[in-house]
Amino acid sequence: EIVLTQTPLSLSVTPGQPASISCRSSQSLLHSDGKTYLYWYLQRPGQSPQLLIYEISSRLSGVPDRFSGSGSGTDFTLEISRVEAEDVGVYYCLQGLQFPRTFGQGTKVEI
Amino acid sequence: QVQLQESGPGLVKPSETLSLTCTVSGGSISSYYWTWIRQPPGKGLEWIGSIRYSGSSYYNSSLKSRVIISVDTSNNQLSLKLASLTAADTAVYYCAMGASPFSWGRGTLVIVSS
Numbered sequence A: 001e002i003v004l005t006q007t008p009l010s011l012s013v014t015p016g017q018p019a020s021i022s023c024r025s026s027q028s029l030l031h032s033d034g035k036t037y038l039y040w041y042l043q044r045p046g047q048s049p050q051l052l053i054y055e056i057s058s059r060l061s062g063v064p065d066r067f068s069g070s071g072s073g074t075d076f077t078l079e080i081s082r083v084e085a086e087d088v089g090v091y092y093c094l095q096g097l098q099f100p101r102t103f104g105q106g107t108k109v110e111i
Numbered sequence B: 001q002v003q004l005q006e007s008g009p010g011l012v013k014p015s016e017t018l019s020l021t022c023t024v025s026g027g028s029i030s031s032y033y034w035t036w037i038r039q040p041p042g043k044g045l046e047w048i049g050s051i052r053y054s055g056s057s058y059y060n061s062s063l064k065s066r067v068i069i070s071v072d073t074s075n076n077q078l079s080l081k082l083a084s085l086t087a088a089d090t091a092v093y094y095c096a097m098g099a100s101p102f103s104w105g106r107g108t109l110v111i112v113s114s
Helices: none
Strands: A004-007 A010-012 A019-025 A038-043 A050-054 A067-072 A075-080 A089-095 A107-110 B003-007 B018-025 B033-039 B046-052 B057-059 B067-072 B077-082 B091-097 B108-112
Touching: A004 A089, A019 A038, A019 A089, A019 A107, A038 A067, A050 A067, A075 A089, B003 B091, B018 B033, B018 B091, B018 B108, B033 B067, B033 B077, B046 B067, B046 B077, B057 B067, B077 B091
Parallel strands: A010 A107
Antiparallel strands: A004 A019, A019 A075, A038 A050, A038 A089, A067 A075, A089 A107, B003 B018, B018 B077, B033 B046, B033 B091, B046 B057, B067 B077, B091 B108
C-alpha cells in the first residue's frame, strides 16, 4: 500500500500571506499512461471534503486560482498564494494510482 | 449535478452489523466508481472501498474481512455493510462519486455503543 506523508501537520497563517503544504509518497504516482494521480482536498470545519486539485496541478472548476499544485514522482506541493479566511480547514492529499486508495494524515490550516 | 445522500442508523451496538445506504440523484449509478470513506471524530480520512456498477470492487485491507459494498442500479443506490462492529468503527461515513472522489455526500455519523 502507498503511504502518503504530509508536512506540516498544522499551519498558522496570516491572511494575505502564502502557505505551502507538502505531500510525499512512498512510491512514484506516475502511471504508465503518463498521468500522475495525486489529488488535493479541503475539508472546511463541519463540512465534507471537497476536491480542489487533481493530477498534481489541475484545478477543479470553481476553485480559485490562488490554489496551485506542483510536483512530480513522489514529491508534491499545494500552495495558496494569498490565504483568505475561507481557506481555513484541513487539507488532505490522496493517491489515485492504485487500490487501496490512501490519504495523507491531513494538514490543519488556521488563521 | 449529482447529489449523494447517506442514510442509516445513527447508533449501533458492538458486535452488530452496520448497514448504510447512499442514494444517488441527478445522475446514474451505472457510471464511474462509487466509494465509501469514513472519518473517526477528530481524525483523518480512511478509505473503506470502491465499487464499479459492473461489480468489480476493492477494499481497505484492514477492513476487507468485515465489509461488503454493493450497488443497486434499479434504485440508484450504493450500500455498505460492516460487520462485527467495535467502538473503533465510530465515525462519520461518507459516500462519494469516483474512486478518487470528486463529489461527496454530507456524511452520516455512526456511533457504536451499547
